[in-house]
Amino acid sequence: RKEVEQDPGPFNVPEGATVAFNCTYSNSASQSFFWYRQDCRKEPKLLMSVYSSGNEDGRFTAQLNRASQYISLLIRDSKLSDSATYLCVVNVANRDDKIIFGKGTRLHILP
């Protein structure tokens, strides 16, 4: 099983719709979790951290399910500007504080 797995997509979603991505991780020692956004040919940037209690930032909601070892990202009222690749990132608590990136899920918002 891969350490961090994401559906590569692409997800083609009409503007205004709600879209959700999941990401599964294999290491139960994973300590912290993030969603990054990457635009084409640009650097990844932090979208939001994922807390045990879940967190919301405007139209974006992130959830963590430790029992099933997955995190999710929900985007409501999607905008054309949400088109990007969304990377799931997991920090494993060990000596090396290993950070593992998923390969990303591509999202296309259609006008």
Add this chain to the structure above:
Amino acid sequence: DADVTQTPRNRITKTGKRIMLECSQTKGHDRMYWYRQDPGLGLRLIYYSFDVKDINKGEISDGYSVSRQAQAKFSLSLESAIPNQTALYFCATSARYSRGSSYNEQFFGPGTRLTVL
């Protein structure tokens, strides 16, 4: 000014040439990383450094070397470039705990697009 800078931004070179990619940061972070990104393969870690005297291999270190010249500078070298090292290279920094940031949040430079002919 950008917090994490990379030079050059684009480079075309020939097989067998020595190439150095440089990264500088003004965030005061102790941790620095080099990644490469290829279509369909995601980000792969080449080397990382938790402080000036600490250098560690990542998952794809063969054919690369690094130097941590100072806390703010981390350079990546390709001693003898080959075509399959054509990729987008990112430098990143992080700190375990930093005001205004999440635990070990990574901040990326703008990337260097390297083409080896």
